Amino acid sequence: MSEDVRLYIVTDDPARACLAVIGCHITELPPIFRIVTGPEEIAAIPNGARCIGHWFSWKVRRPSRAQMVWEELRARAGDRRPIGLDDKFFQLIDEWNAKRRKAESERLASIVAEYVTDNSQGGAPAENPQKQRWF
Structure with a gap:
């Protein structure tokens, strides 16, 4: 371990x-x-x-x-x-989750903004592996 x-x-x-x-x-x-x-x-x-x-x-x-x-x-x-x-340790976990969610939200917003910009210029968006769906 x-x-x-x-x-x-x-x-x-x-x-x-x-x-x-x-x-x-x-x-x-x-x-x-x-x-x-x-x-x-x-x-x-x-x-x-x-x-x-x-x-x-x-x-x-x-x-x-x-x-x-x-x-x-x-x-x-x-x-x-x-x-x-103890409660302090769970608070640290909650803080970590809040930071992780904020970073994910910011990244998603930048991907959406890039996608909207690409579509507004009349062309198909550039191939971006970060935009691919993972199902």
Whole structure:
């Protein structure tokens, strides 16, 4: 695991947890966040790392191996226990999302302005791979 990771998200559904915790799609997740799902990955979370568990199918009667490892990790004593999250950390995530959305909005506005300018000059817009749709 990298020392550059600021938050580990332990989950059984990476895409949903990414949206719920970070507020972005998993394809947009920066490398300072790491989503872990398997027991080996969970067990490898460094001592004292900041992490959050976000489970969608918590099985009480028959927990999965990943759930058991997560519970063991949370039960560790002293400096080996993971660090939890506080409001300040979530505020940093919200600030990051606001900056990201602003940059995306500005970029989209410049693409639209370029497209409108190209169309107003009577010709088809120049081929621009940034304008292509990704469906």
